[in-house]
Amino acid sequence: MLGHGNLPRYPMLMYYLGAGADKDAGWANENLLLVWPQYEKELHSFYVPDFECGDIYHLSTDGERKRVDLGEIQDITSTMFDEKSHFKDLTGIQIYFLIDTSEVETEDEINKWIGFINEMLSRIKRRKKVYLTLLLNEDFRHEDRGTANRILNSFESYDLSSINNTYILSNRLGDGVILRDMSNCCRLYSDIIMLTNDSGEGLSLPSGIYTAGYSYLGKPLEEIAKVVVETVIDRCTEYKKSGSAGRLFNDALPARLGIMENGVPKLLNDYITNSVTLPTETELMLFPRSNDSDEISSEMTAEALDHVTMGAWSCYLKMIEKKVEKDLSTDSQFKRVWYDKYKKLITENFSTDEILELVENKDKLHDLYSGLSRPSKSLKAFVYAKAQIGYSMCSNPTIISLFMDVISDMAEDANKMNLLWDQLLNSRRVVFEVDDRNLYEFYRKKTLQYFDDQSGEKRHAFEVIHSEKSLSDYLQATLDGIISFDSIFTKPFYQELEERLEKSENPVDNRIYIRNKLLNTVPYLRTTGGLNDPLASTILLKTSTAIHSSLKMNLPEYYYYDTGDDDKAESVLLYQLDIIQHLSR
Amino acid sequence: MNFTYKPKNPSKYAVNLRALKNSTTMDWDIPSGQTTLIIQCPFGERPNEYMEKICLALNDYLGDITSDCFFEIMPDVKARFITAAEKGRQHGCLIEARSRTYMVFAADISGDDCVIYESQMQAMTPPYVDISTEVTVTVEQQTKSKGFISKSIVPTGYYIIRFDKSTFINYTDGDLVYKIGSLSIPITSQMISLGAIYIKTTVKPEVKPGKKGIRLL
Numbered sequence: 109m110l111g112h113g114n115l116p117r118y119p120m121l122m123y124y125l126g127a128g129a130d131k132d133a134g135w136a137n138e139n140l141l142l143v144w145p146q147y148e149k150e151l152h153s154f155y156v157p158d159f160e161c162g163d164i165y166h167l168s169t170d171g172e173r174k175r176v177d178l179g180e181i182q183d184i185t186s187t188m189f190d191e192k193s194h195f196k197d198l199t200g201i202q203i204y205f206l207i208d209t210s211e212v213e214t215e216d217e218i219n220k221w222i223g224f225i226n227e228m229l230s231r232i233k234r235r236k237k238v239y240l241t242l243l244l245n246e247d248f249r250h251e252d253r254g255t256a257n258r259i260l261n262s263f264e265s266y267d268l269s270s271i272n273n274t275y276i277l278s279n280r281l282g283d284g285v286i287l288r289d290m291s292n293c294c295r296l297y298s299d300i301i302m303l304t305n306d307s308g309e310g311l312s313l314p315s316g317i318y319t320a321g322y323s324y325l326g327k328p329l330e331e332i333a334k335v336v337v338e339t340v341i342d343r344c345t346e347y348k349k350s351g352s353a354g355r356l357f358n359d360a361l362p363a364r365l366g367i368m369e370n371g372v373p374k375l376l377n378d379y380i381t382n383s384v385t386l387p388t389e390t391e392l393m394l395f396p397r398s399n400d401s402d403e404i405s406s407e408m409t410a411e412a413l414d415h416v417t418m419g420a421w422s423c424y425l426k427m428i429e430k431k432v433e434k435d436l437s438t439d440s441q442f443k444r445v446w447y448d449k450y451k452k453l454i455t456e457n458f459s460t461d462e463i464l465e466l467v468e469n470k471d472k473l474h475d476l477y478s479g480l481s482r483p484s485k486s487l488k489a490f491v492y493a494k495a496q497i498g499y500s501m502c503s504n505p506t507i508i509s510l511f512m513d514v515i516s517d518m519a520e521d522a523n524k525m526n527l528l529w530d531q532l533l534n535s536r537r538v539v540f541e542v543d544d545r546n547l548y549e550f551y552r553k554k555t556l557q558y559f560d561d562q563s564g565e566k567r568h569a570f571e572v573i574h575s576e577k578s579l580s581d582y583l584q585a586t587l588d589g590i591i592s593f594d595s596i597f598t599k600p601f602y603q604e605l606e607e608r609l610e611k612s613e614n615p616v617d618n619r620i621y622i623r624n625k626l627l628n629t630v631p632y633l634r635t636t637g638g639l640n641d642p643l644a645s646t647i648l649l650k651t652s653t654a655i656h657s658s659l660k661m662n663l664p665e666y667y668y669y670d671t672g673d674d675d676k677a678e679s680v681l682l683y684q685l686d687i688i689q690h691l692s693r
Numbered sequence: 694m695n696f697t698y699k700p701k702n703p704s705k706y707a708v709n710l711r712a713l714k715n716s717t718t719m720d721w722d723i724p725s726g727q728t729t730l731i732i733q734c735p736f737g738e739r740p741n742e743y744m745e746k747i748c749l750a751l752n753d754y755l756g757d758i759t760s761d762c763f764f765e766i767m768p769d770v771k772a773r774f775i776t777a778a779e780k781g782r783q784h785g786c787l788i789e790a791r792s793r794t795y796m797v798f799a800a801d802i803s804g805d806d807c808v809i810y811e812s813q814m815q816a817m818t819p820p821y822v823d824i825s826t827e828v829t830v831t832v833e834q835q836t837k838s839k840g841f842i843s844k845s846i847v848p849t850g851y852y853i854i855r856f857d858k859s860t861f862i863n864y865t866d867g868d869l870v871y872k873i874g875s876l877s878i879p880i881t882s883q884m885i886s887l888g889a890i891y892i893k894t895t896v897k898p899e900v901k902p903g904k905k906g907i908r909l910l
Contacts, residue, residue: 423866423879
């Protein structure tokens with residue numbers, strides 16, 4: 109459950125300065141709204157890409173931007189103080205500025221941004237607390253330019269008198285890791301916002317320059333997903349390999365193809381039964397005779413009836429056959445209905461590999477559809493009539509093609525499917541394995557249990573996949589099924605961890621594991637001298653939980669911020685910086 | 694043999710296909726020495742509308758195309774090549790079957806290649822003829838005399854359909870049908886050869902063509 113943790117105390121404005129800083133706003137807001145979802149309409153972010161041009165954009169939480177003037181900013185600010193405001197304390201305002209240095213070329217530009225900040229602050233006459241965060245981009249491309257170094261070396265020259273606290277965060281961490289993007293930095297930045305605008309006990313830090321150490325512990329969703337998907341693919345590959353290739357043409361095949369015991373495909377047989385009208389007994393009497401003493405009866409054999417009627421009976425049946433053939437081959441709506449029905453039957457009864465085998469043996473397949481022997485004329489007239497029409501239709505290439513075409517078309521899809529499956533297997537080969545054997549074994553077992561629990565249903569469902577869409581639907585349904593199969597997938601991170609660690613070869617107490625992980629923070633800045641002790645040590649998690657109690661007991665010196673989110677825990681340590689000692693490079 | 698279909702050529706033509714009433718032959722006009730391809734197809738069709746298919750079917754035909762009779766190249770479509778000399782000897786060509794359409798095309802055969810030329814569709818001298826079959830059929834109620842002293846004629850419960858055999862040439866089963874209510878019963882060549890058939894009914898059967906190209910006189 110989200111949104112029932114600590115809340116913001118003061119109204120606040122957030123400014124994101126520098127080209128591309130709107131992206132930072134997106135990441136930061138995403139995290140803020142996880143904890144403060146009810147403040148969606150009251151959290152206001154502004155993006156200023158260029159201090160010279162001075163255009164200011166209001167960013168909505170769904171990423172849309174709207175250009176605003178200073179008057180509009182004042183109007184927005186006013187609404188945060190009106191009677192509908194939900195902020196707890198309206199006696200002051202907190203203003204957060206973030207400068208993204210990605211596109212900053214000279215250290216002097218920071219001065220210009222500070223000028224802009226002062227200009228904005230001069231318009232707010234309320235009691236205010238101001239925070240500036242410098243987001244240094246120190247990846248290899250930006251390191252070459254040396255801008256970050258020059259900014260830090262010039263820090264003493266910047267006039268930060270209007271700013272209460274300055275935070276310096278970098279994507280080059282204290283342990284040498286260079287983050288791929290600024291998303292983690294922004295998550296940390298949003299944590300700092302939460303900690304410094306806290307309706308709870310809150311942090312009180314002296315004015316100064318700070319950096320932060322950070323660690324994050326959540327459900328290893330990416331690793332879990334990798335293991336589950338890999339196991340699903342492995343199990344499906346087993347299904348695929350153990351198909352009936354080579355053993356398809358056996359006695360059971362006609363029935364699987366929908367061919368009835370009388371040798372006529374059921375669809376055709378149903379059509380003949382329902383749509384072909386033979387003469388009634390009375391109508392049979394209207395057939396011709398060579399003289400007025402000849403007798404006609406439905407009890408006669410077809411041969412005898414044909415003889416008495418001078419071939420009219422056979423000729424009449426031929427007329428019916430021609431009409432059926434014409435109806436079947438020209439009625440496009442009927443053909444489509446039949447096509448769909450037959451495709452459904454083949455889909456349910458054959459795997460992709462079997463369909464390919466059917467098409468490879470087209471002649472044998474054709475013989476199955478048209479292997480009916482000519483009925484004997486010694487049968488009673490009406491019995492012969494139905495058998496003869498069935499025989500005639502099954503000997504008609506146009507009619508047989510109605511069935512064969514379905515299978516040929518499905519073979520094309522089957523080929524595409526196999527290609528897709530190969531691509532899936534290839535893509536699996538290039539994914540790195542999950543290192544954590546405990547996690548790997550745990551989730552692999554859970555996934556296999558799910559398949560075993562379905563008692564053959566999943567196998568059958570896989571075998572009848574014939575298109576990219578049905579494969580995608582199958583995988584989606586399987587993943588959904590796995591997630592609902594075991595509550596482990598929806599448990600809070602610490603419970604998931606507890607259950608998983610219990611099952612490991614060397615069971616570990618999850619409370620100790622979590623504590624160690626959270627204590628292992630990494631500074632988000634590479635400083636020249638070693639950092640002093642942190643001025644504030646905080647853990648952000650859902651409080652009133654067992655893991656919170658355990659942490660609080662063992663780490664009483666920490667400040668615990670209630671995020672209301674039991675999917676993760678974060679640790680933020682705030683270090684005060686000395687310009688000479690830490691920033692000169 | 695390779696067959697190709699080419700656009701009409703003023704010097705390569707076969708036109709004015711005609712058959713006199715009740716004649717057993719048909720004749721047409723060609724330039725001197727011109728070989729003709731005759732296509733026989735269902736009554737009312739125009740084979741020039743699907744000559745590409747016909748050429749493909751001729752390419753696939755494995756029999757002797759110089760045979761002196763029609764040979765089937767597609768379902769219900771036959772062909773025959775006839776040289777100018779044969780045409781002269783026979784005064785045209787025998788009508789193989791009635792209730793059929795015939796169409797002539799100029800053709801040049803040279804070694805393994807045969808070129809067929811598009812026909813000139815002029816209204817006055819068309820390259821096709823629809824040959825119908827005209828038959829004479831009568832339907833009568835069978836009656837008998839009844840009574841010893843004052844005799845009266847009463848129906849027997851049968852109708853008799855009589856066929857004038859001389860008008861039935863190349864008849865195929867089902868070319869005619871008789872209808873009683875919604876029931877259509879085909880008339881076979883065996884019935885024609887007998888001259889008359891008996892139908893046990895009190896409703897007069899109605900004889901009708903079973904396909905195009907049959908006319909009841």
